[in-house]
Structure formats: structure tokens, C-alpha cells
Amino acid sequence: MAATENHLIELLPRKDRLRLLTVCEPFELVLSETLAEPNKATRHVYFPITGFISRVTKIGKNPALEVGMVGREGMLGAHLAQGVANAPLHALVQGQGMARRIAVVDFRRELVASLPLQRIMHRYLYVLMAQLAETAGCLRYHQIGPRLARWLLMSQDRANADTFPVTQVFLSYMLGVRRVGVTGAASELQRDGLIEYHRGHLSVLNRRGLEAAACSCYAADKQSYRKVLA
Amino acid sequence: MAATENHLIELLPRKDRLRLLTVCEPFELVLSETLAEPNKATRHVYFPITGFISRVTKIGKNPALEVGMVGREGMLGAHLAQGVANAPLHALVQGQGMARRIAVVDFRRELVASLPLQRIMHRYLYVLMAQLAETAGCLRYHQIGPRLARWLLMSQDRANADTFPVTQVFLSYMLGVRRVGVTGAASELQRDGLIEYHRGHLSVLNRRGLEAAACSCYAADKQSYRKVLA
DNA sequence: GTCTCTATGTGCGCTGCCAGACAGAAAAGT
DNA sequence: ACTTTTCTGTCTGGCAGCGCACATAGAGAC
Numbered sequence: 001m002a003a004t005e006n007h008l009i010e011l012l013p014r015k016d017r018l019r020l021l022t023v024c025e026p027f028e029l030v031l032s033e034t035l036a037e038p039n040k041a042t043r044h045v046y047f048p049i050t051g052f053i054s055r056v057t058k059i060g061k062n063p064a065l066e067v068g069m070v071g072r073e074g075m076l077g078a079h080l081a082q083g084v085a086n087a088p089l090h091a092l093v094q095g096q097g098m099a100r101r102i103a104v105v106d107f108r109r110e111l112v113a114s115l116p117l118q119r120i121m122h123r124y125l126y127v128l129m130a131q132l133a134e135t136a137g138c139l140r141y142h143q144i145g146p147r148l149a150r151w152l153l154m155s156q157d158r159a160n161a162d163t164f165p166v167t168q169v170f171l172s173y174m175l176g177v178r179r180v181g182v183t184g185a186a187s188e189l190q191r192d193g194l195i196e197y198h199r200g201h202l203s204v205l206n207r208r209g210l211e212a213a214a215c216s217c218y219a220a221d222k223q224s225y226r227k228v229l230a
Numbered sequence: 231m232a233a234t235e236n237h238l239i240e241l242l243p244r245k246d247r248l249r250l251l252t253v254c255e256p257f258e259l260v261l262s263e264t265l266a267e268p269n270k271a272t273r274h275v276y277f278p279i280t281g282f283i284s285r286v287t288k289i290g291k292n293p294a295l296e297v298g299m300v301g302r303e304g305m306l307g308a309h310l311a312q313g314v315a316n317a318p319l320h321a322l323v324q325g326q327g328m329a330r331r332i333a334v335v336d337f338r339r340e341l342v343a344s345l346p347l348q349r350i351m352h353r354y355l356y357v358l359m360a361q362l363a364e365t366a367g368c369l370r371y372h373q374i375g376p377r378l379a380r381w382l383l384m385s386q387d388r389a390n391a392d393t394f395p396v397t398q399v400f401l402s403y404m405l406g407v408r409r410v411g412v413t414g415a416a417s418e419l420q421r422d423g424l425i426e427y428h429r430g431h432l433s434v435l436n437r438r439g440l441e442a443a444a445c446s447c448y449a450a451d452k453q454s455y456r457k458v459l460a
Numbered sequence: 461g462t463c464t465c466t467a468t469g470t471g472c473g474c475t476g477c478c479a480g481a482c483a484g485a486a487a488a489g490t
Numbered sequence: 491a492c493t494t495t496t497c498t499g500t501c502t503g504g505c506a507g508c509g510c511a512c513a514t515a516g517a518g519a520c
Binding site for chain 2 (some may be wrong): 060062083084089119123125137139227228
């Protein structure tokens with residue numbers, strides 16, 4: 001079941017889960033597709049199963065900066081459980097794959113009907129906040145290398161694969177640095193045999209090593225998730 | 231009423247507000263006092279009226295970094311409405327003054343009893359998330375000067391006064407920079423006649439000018455608050 | 461009045477990252 | 491085949507902020 005269902009849905013009691021699944025439709029996450037924009041009413045919520053999504057914020061004229069990642073462990077659209085119709089951030093597909101999708105009307109109805117669903121949404125939102133705070137500190141204090149390693153690990157977890165498509169330009173947007181900065185950090189990771197990449201395809205060779213190279217935020221995020229969403 | 235009540239409490243319908251007020255006790259916010267620590271069960275929630283509180287995150291061995299501010303417009307302890315007992319962040323008193331305080335048991339009871347209270351907590355949490363994301367971007371892209379201006383404006387709003395006690399060392403912690411960096415930025419603001427300070431006492435002389443000097447995040451935060459918590 | 465502590469201002473060398481530009485090489489389109 | 495686009499690596503100059511160290515001066519303690 002692990003790779004075929006979204007983790008938040010798995011956490012629901014059987015009855016609530018089955019109810020929710022009846023209103024879900026399968027949805028293909030297509031690379032680079034935008035799934036949410038701030039100040040626009042959300043139309044669907046998404047529960048990724050194999051693909052994953054980036055939450056990004058835009059500050060002034062700077063390119064989008066990633067502040068969160070959503071994979072099988074999370075969802076997009078939890079703000080509906082807070083009684084707010086508009087998404088707080090941009091969200092775009094980052095790793096292609098499948099997700100479950102629910103129309104807002106249906107999801108609202110399920111929320112009212114299912115206390116466990118509410119409960120899980122709220123706890124997930126708590127984790128998101130903790131991770132946002134962590135990310136803020138990470139942006140301030142950590143350097144490109146460790147942040148890149150962290151990003152790769154987070155991606156690997158959610159992509160459920162050791163190889164995934166990603167270019168340096170793209171990484172430079174996610175991390176909010178110049179592409180050249182990524183080149184430097186990435187070639188160092190490659191030199192150390194932790195990763196291997198070539199024209200848009202990247203493989204993780206040594207996960208342990210990458211974990212050691214990543215900043216503490218990777219472990220911190222995992223832990224806060226585990227604590228709150230058993 | 232504006233300066234004698236917490237804004238979130240004001241938003242409650244009369245009946246719910248009166249109920250809540252019966253379990254509130256007045257609490258003096260003493261400078262530098264710690265009100266919350268991560269991974270410790272929250273004992274009280276706080277609704278500031280005149281003082282204000284900083285939310286800070288600790289990353290590794292770096293000094294605490296501010297990621298949010300709580301004054302009359304907000305509260306400390308909203309995570310209880312998410313069904314989580316532990317605070318996500320450190321919180322310490324930043325501007326002395328008065329607050330309303332409620333013991334956790336009482337607050338939980340009120341939450342169950344009052345849907346409007348739940349609703350306001352959830353909406354407030356949404357605003358917090360938006361502000362956290364904004365702060366993350368701010369930390370990445372904005373320079374000391376504008377960030378300092380932003381911080382001073384946020385403080386002034388919550389302190390409800392043009393003069394408040396604050397040293398450069400302290401500001402350097404909040405902003406996550408060296409004290410020397412604050413010295414530079416602050417003396418520039420002073421030279422331009424926007425502020426005046428002397429040995430731990432700072433006055434805002436020209437609010438308009440300070441708003442112009444601040445980064446966009448100040449306005450963005452205010453707007454996201456206004457949109458969600460009318 | 462003197463001493464000590466705290467707050468503020470400066471100088472110096474360093475580093476991590478930025479901005480912009482360019483080059484080679486692999487993929488994709490024709 | 492050729493051309494064009496995309497991806498990656500390298501260089502040069504520059505700046506914001508860092509770490510460290512030191513100087514000055516106001517405030518409070520004795």
C-alpha cells in the first residue's frame with residue numbers, strides 16, 4: 001500500500017477513507033503545471049501519490065523561491081480546512097506522477113462530515129508551519145551546498161526514485177541562488193561521488209553521504225512530521 | 231476599545247467573547263520572558279493587548295532568529311486549535327505590556343464550545359503561514375536596511391508608541407545579522423531623519439519615510455492580515 | 461568622584477554570493 | 491547533414507555581510 005496511496009489518506013479511519021475516496025478522481029501531475037496561485041480561489045485539492053509539488057513564494061521581481069514540497073506525505077489545499085478559499089502560495093508540479101484530486105465542493109462536504117479528516121488537515125498544517133519556520137532559518141544561515149543536498153533528499157523521498165529530471169537552472173530557482181552557484185555545489189557533490197548528473201538527469205548514488213552533506217533542516221523536517229503525523 | 235482589547239477577541243460574537251473573557255486572566259508581559267518553547271506542552275495561551283511577543287526559531291548554533299511577531303492583532307498558542315499540544319517555536323516577550331492569558335484546559339473547553347473561536351484561530355493560523363512564507367523570502371532576498379525598517383514598523387504598530395527600548399545587539403539577533411550590520415543600517419536611517427536612537431531607546435520620527443525605506447514585506451503582511459481577518 | 465558595565469561606532473581582511481559574459485558540448489529540430 | 495536550443499562549466503569584477511578587534515562614551519553602582 002505504501003507506494004499506492006497518499007499518506008494522509010492512509011491515516012484516516014477506514015470509514016472516512018472510503019468515503020473520501022469515492023469523491024477522489026485520479027489526476028496526472030504534469031511537469032511544470034501550475035496547481036495553485038495566491039489570491040485565486042482553489043478549485044481542487046490534491047493528494048499526490050507518486051509525483052510531487054513545490055510551494056513557492058514570489059517576492060518582488062525575484063524568481064520564485066521554494067518554501068515547501070508536497071509529495072505522498074502531504075497535500076495541497078489544506079487551507080480549506082482553515083476556512084479560507086484562496087491559496088496562500090504558488091504551487092507547481094515538480095515531479096511528474098499521479099495524484100488524487102477532489103473538487104472543492106466535495107472536499108468541503110467531506111470536511112464537515114469527517115472529524116478525523118479535519119483533525120489530520122489541522123495537524124498537517126501544523127507541520128507545514130514548523131517546516132516553513134525551518135526553511136526561513138535555512139535560507140538565512142545555510143549555504144548552497146548543504147541546501148542543495150537537502151533539496152535532493154527531499155526530492156528523492158517524494159519521487160520514490162533515485163533518478164529524476166532536474167536542471168541546474170531549475171535548482172537555482174528553487175534555492176534562490178544563481179545557476180553558477182548550483183554548478184559549483186553540484187559538481188562538488190558529484191566529485192565526492194554522492195550524485196551523478198548529466199544534462200537534466202540526476203541520480204543519487206550515495207544517500208547516506210548526501211544525508212551527511214545536507215543541512216540539519218532535512219532531519220528536522222522529517223522529525224517534526226513524524227512527531228505530529230504518526 | 232481599540233487599545234484595550236485584543237483584536238482577535240474583538241472579532242468574536244458578543245456571546246462567545248464574553249464567555250471567553252470569563253476565563254481570561256490579566257497577565258503582565260515582562261521583557262525577555264520566555265512564553266513558549268518548542269516540544270514543550272503549552273500551559274497558557276496569550277492574547278496581547280499592549281505588549282508584544284516575538285516568535286523565534288533556533289537553527290543549529292546560530293542565535294535565535296525572529297520569524298514572527300505577536301501583538302494585539304494576534305495570539306500565542308493557536309496551535310491548540312490544530313490539536314497539537316506542543317508549541318512549534320520559541321516565543322519571548324519583546325515589548326512589555328499587558329495581555330490576557332488563558333490556561334490550556336479552559337481554552338480547550340472554549341474551543342469546543344465556540345465555533346466562531348475555532349474559525350478565528352484557523353484564519354489567524356492561515357495568516358501566520360502566509361507571513362512565515364513572506365519572511366522566508368525576506369530573509370533570502372532583502373538587505374539589512376529595509377529589513378530593519380520593516381522590523382521597526384512592526385514593532386511600532388504593536389508597541390502602540392513611537393518610542394521603545396531596543397538595542398543594536400538585540401536587533402542583530404532578531405534580524406540574524408551582525409551587530410555591526412545593524413549599526414550601519416540604523417545610522418543611515420538616523421541620518422535620514424527617519425529614526426532617532428540613543429543607548430537602547432529608539433524613536434520613530436518619520437513613519438512615512440520608514441515605510442518607504444522598508445521592504446515590501448511590511449505591506450504584504452498587513453494586507454494578508456486584512457484580507458483574512460477583516 | 462571613580463569604576464564598571466553596557467551601548468555604539470570604526471577599521472581590516474575575508475568569503476560567499478552576485479551580475480554579466482562567454483565557450484563547449486549534447487540534444488532537439490529542420 | 492545542418493542549425494538551433496539547452497545544459498553545463500569557467501572567468502572577471504564587485505559587493506554585502508562576516509569575524510575579530512578595538513575605541514569611545516553614556517549610565518549606573520559604589
